[in-house]
Amino acid sequence: MRGVWFTSALFASLAVIFILGYLLITALPVFFEVGLTGFLFGTDWNPTGTNPSYGIGALIVGTLLVTAGAMLFSVPLGLLSAVFLAYVAPKKLRDAVKPAIELLAGIPSVVYGFFGMLVLCSFLQKVFDVPSGFSWAAASILLGIMALPTIVSISEDALSAVPKDFREASLGLGATRFQTISRVLLPAAASGISAAVVLGMGRALGETMAVMMVAGNSAVIPSPLWDVLSPIRTLTATLGIELAEVSAGSMHYYALFGIAVVLLAITLAVNLASRFVTRRIETGKQLFTLPTLPELPVRIPPRVTEKIAFACIYLGTFAVLAILAVILGNIFINGIPAISWEFLTESPKDLGRAGGIFPAIVGTVELVFGAILIALPIGAGAAVYLHEYAKASHITAGIRTGIDLLSGTPSVVFGVFGFAFFVIFLGWGICLLAGMICLALMILPTIIKTTEEALKSVPDSLREASLGLGATKTQTIFRAVLPAAASGIITGAVLSLGRAAGETAPIMFTAVVFSKRFITPDLFEPVMALPFHLYVLTTSVPNTEPQQYATAVVLICMVAAIYVTAAILRRKFQRNLA
Amino acid sequence: MTTIIEAKHVNLFYGQKQVLFDVTFPFEENAVTALIGPSGCGKSTLLRCMNRMNDLVPNCRVEGELLFKGKSIRNEDPVSLRKQIGMVFQRPNPFPKSIYENIAYGPKVHGIKNKNTLDDIVEECLKKAVLYDEVKDRLHDSALGLSGGQQQRLCIARSLAVNPEVILMDEPCSALDPIATAKIENLIADLKKEYTVLIVTHSMQQAARVSDVTGFLYMGKLIEYGETPQIFSSPQDELTEKYITGRFG
Numbered sequence: 001m002r003g004v005w006f007t008s009a010l011f012a013s014l015a016v017i018f019i020l021g022y023l024l025i026t027a028l029p030v031f032f033e034v035g036l037t038g039f040l041f042g043t044d045w046n047p048t049g050t051n052p053s054y055g056i057g058a059l060i061v062g063t064l065l066v067t068a069g070a071m072l073f074s075v076p077l078g079l080l081s082a083v084f085l086a087y088v089a090p091k092k093l094r095d096a097v098k099p100a101i102e103l104l105a106g107i108p109s110v111v112y113g114f115f116g117m118l119v120l121c122s123f124l125q126k127v128f129d130v131p132s133g134f135s136w137a138a139a140s141i142l143l144g145i146m147a148l149p150t151i152v153s154i155s156e157d158a159l160s161a162v163p164k165d166f167r168e169a170s171l172g173l174g175a176t177r178f179q180t181i182s183r184v185l186l187p188a189a190a191s192g193i194s195a196a197v198v199l200g201m202g203r204a205l206g207e208t209m210a211v212m213m214v215a216g217n218s219a220v221i222p223s224p225l226w227d228v229l230s231p232i233r234t235l236t237a238t239l240g241i242e243l244a245e246v247s248a249g250s251m252h253y254y255a256l257f258g259i260a261v262v263l264l265a266i267t268l269a270v271n272l273a274s275r276f277v278t279r280r281i282e283t284g285k286q287l288f289t290l291p292t293l294p295e296l297p298v299r300i301p302p303r304v305t306e307k308i309a310f311a312c313i314y315l316g317t318f319a320v321l322a323i324l325a326v327i328l329g330n331i332f333i334n335g336i337p338a339i340s341w342e343f344l345t346e347s348p349k350d351l352g353r354a355g356g357i358f359p360a361i362v363g364t365v366e367l368v369f370g371a372i373l374i375a376l377p378i379g380a381g382a383a384v385y386l387h388e389y390a391k392a393s394h395i396t397a398g399i400r401t402g403i404d405l406l407s408g409t410p411s412v413v414f415g416v417f418g419f420a421f422f423v424i425f426l427g428w429g430i431c432l433l434a435g436m437i438c439l440a441l442m443i444l445p446t447i448i449k450t451t452e453e454a455l456k457s458v459p460d461s462l463r464e465a466s467l468g469l470g471a472t473k474t475q476t477i478f479r480a481v482l483p484a485a486a487s488g489i490i491t492g493a494v495l496s497l498g499r500a501a502g503e504t505a506p507i508m509f510t511a512v513v514f515s516k517r518f519i520t521p522d523l524f525e526p527v528m529a530l531p532f533h534l535y536v537l538t539t540s541v542p543n544t545e546p547q548q549y550a551t552a553v554v555l556i557c558m559v560a561a562i563y564v565t566a567a568i569l570r571r572k573f574q575r576n577l578a
Numbered sequence: 579m580t581t582i583i584e585a586k587h588v589n590l591f592y593g594q595k596q597v598l599f600d601v602t603f604p605f606e607e608n609a610v611t612a613l614i615g616p617s618g619c620g621k622s623t624l625l626r627c628m629n630r631m632n633d634l635v636p637n638c639r640v641e642g643e644l645l646f647k648g649k650s651i652r653n654e655d656p657v658s659l660r661k662q663i664g665m666v667f668q669r670p671n672p673f674p675k676s677i678y679e680n681i682a683y684g685p686k687v688h689g690i691k692n693k694n695t696l697d698d699i700v701e702e703c704l705k706k707a708v709l710y711d712e713v714k715d716r717l718h719d720s721a722l723g724l725s726g727g728q729q730q731r732l733c734i735a736r737s738l739a740v741n742p743e744v745i746l747m748d749e750p751c752s753a754l755d756p757i758a759t760a761k762i763e764n765l766i767a768d769l770k771k772e773y774t775v776l777i778v779t780h781s782m783q784q785a786a787r788v789s790d791v792t793g794f795l796y797m798g799k800l801i802e803y804g805e806t807p808q809i810f811s812s813p814q815d816e817l818t819e820k821y822i823t824g825r826f827g
Contacts, residue, residue, distance in 0.1 A: 168671070302687065
């Protein structure tokens with residue numbers, strides 16, 4: 001039995017190595033053709049011209065600029081709200097606001113893209129009086145909003161975990177509340193906060209759908225470099241836009257795989273950097289000394305600083321909540337009137353301008369349940385091995401690194417891999433099964449992590465009791481440990497369902513089509529899916545605004561229902577333990 | 579002897595629950611006053627009223643008057659009040675910073691920036707807290723590497739650095755071993771020359787050893803207070819006698 005657990009644990013690492021290797025091998029021709037330097041630093045991306053060129057320098061710069069902009073937008077706002085929630089808000093308010101902000105994380109990225117196209121871009125266009133709002137600024141703001149919940153939620157956890165003692169000690173010395181926050185509490189939570197920022201950054205770096213819908217996608221480096229209203233194109237967006245139209249085996253095709261490899265390398269670098277930073281902070285080493293601010297001629301009284309700081313904290317939190325309200329309000333106010341019984345139960349007609357979205361709902365359900373059926377046994381098995389059997393060794397460390405890498409992989413990379421391997425190499429064509437496997441790979445790390453948490457919460461005394469009665473280790477795991485951890489494992493699985501339901505990038509090249517007349521539950525047939533339907537309607541079918549809004553509402557409600565189920569399960573789980 | 583802090587008919591509530599009942603107590607300047615009593619009698623709560631740390635507790639309500647140097651602390655700004663009335667907590671709670679930074683923290687938040695001044699304050703306070711010789715070679719190491727007793731003396735030094743007039747100590751030795759406790763007790767005796775010390779302790783021996791005045795609280799009421807030798811040798815109240823002879827608590 002141990003072998004079975006071990007194999008499932010190994011699977012995650014092998015999958016990473018295989019994906020990486022496969023992408024790398026497929027990309028090799030482009031490296032030979034244009035050379036590594038030419039590929040990375042060439043600034044001319046024109047793969048379809050008569051004289052094609054394959055330099056992705058502008059795309060790399062675009063990715064970095066968009067991510068930097070997103071961080072500039074979200075880190076200050078996120079930190080202010082986290083401070084508000086952890087130290088300023090009364091407990092009741094905090095308990096209401098925190099889930100609301102976390103809800104932002106559950107909104108599928110394609111819905112953000114949709115909102116960005118319809119509302120944000122036209123807003124920017126009007127405010128700055130430019131020909132088009134599709135720009136670096138739009139992409140950065142949108143990605144910033146998407147990174148906010150991660151940053152707020154994890155920073156708040158870190159701030160709340162700072163011992164109350166520190167706070168009392170500082171206040172007891174006559175420091176103001178803001179001095180206490182800025183000089184003691186924030187530094188004490190630094191490692192958690194930097195983890196939050198890096199996770200938020202990872203989300204922004206790897207995002208595909210929202211970016212490609214609002215960035216304008218010209219492969220140029222903004223000139224001047226700070227021209228935030230210039231259109232811009234990221235690595236992920238290039239994959240999203242071009243992979244569907246490229247002919248397999250062309251140099252352009254290989255170049256796209258080169259892009260996927262570079263994208264993976266960047267996310268890997270960010271992960272490594274974050275580990276390094278977190279470790280340095282945890283061991284208490286000074287990373288950098290902040291430059292001492294120049295002495296002001298007059299000392300601003302601490303009370304005044306405190307007033308200003310608290311005003312910022314309130315404003316920041318208010319801004320975050322206002323953003324949430326605007327997004328949800330806009331979508332629901334416009335979407336609900338467009339929903340009808342027919343819309344939910346009929347097939348689309350006239351390119352989605354009439355009829356409904358029933359096949360897309362069915363397709364999404366099939367995809368996510370298929371994904372969970374594949375990922376849950378493997379993920380749970382891996383977690384059992386890691387928690388119940390594994391001792392600290394090189395193999396275990398390797399497996400854990402593999403899982404970390406998999407969880408940091410941008411979702412579009414799974415799509416690219418699935419397209420090349422299942423659709424083309426294995427000759428399955430675009431089909432349900434390929435989409436299920438891609439989604440399963442994407443949610444596998446989450447399932448492993450949540451299952452391991454659930455196993456950790458099972459007290460050792462339970463294992464000892466079972467072993468003490470003469471049960472074998474396998475019997476103990478199946479009859480004592482797994483049942484006790486079941487609700488935790490299921491909660492994790494349900495959360496993954498929610499994530500899979502909203503994803504577009506992994507399935508758009510592997511499993512979905514825009515229109516399908518008949519619902520055939522066949523693993524080797526393509527399906528429709530809600531996020532993809534919304535994407536195509538928004539970007540390619542004019543005069544479908546009511547249908548777009550309605551689809552967005554249905555998608556959000558579906559994901560929200562899944563999260564609410566998970567929350568109920570978790571609460572039940574906690575009550576059972578208490 | 580002059581009175582520096584005075585409690586007048588103080589009633590304190592946590593939500594609906596009353597924790598202190600009509601406590602009236604004058605605290606003398608440049609003396610050590612000990613508050614004793616069984617767990618949950620309200621002695622720590624009373625102490626935390628003095629520098630308004632109870633403000634941090636939601637639903638906490640105080641009635642009656644607390645006077646600091648004749649002025650009601652209710653109208654005082656809690657931040658400047660806490661600068662004048664320092665506090666040492668039950669568990670040593672150094673910041674996760676260096677020894678130096680822990681002590682320099684208070685002066686810095688109160689606007690001292692000059693490096694030499696800060697150096698002097700750090701050295702002086704560490705000497706007052708009888709810690710200097712033990713740590714002078716590693717001032718820039720993390721304070722978390724010190725032993726529990728050293729950490730608590732660091733916390734005392736830290737509270738001295740903002741130059742308070744009164745130091746509140748909330749069971750400062752309850753997490754320490756006997757040797758570390760003895761060091762802190764010696765330190766308290768030194769401190770009263772310059773400062774007023776109010777100490778909450780669950781150890782009667784400690785109260786007898788370190789204090790000049792002792793107050794006995796029971797179920798939120800101040801049962802008795804007076805000169806320490808008198809309280810321990812001839813208590814007026816039957817409850818006090820029972821407690822100090824170890825028949826309950």
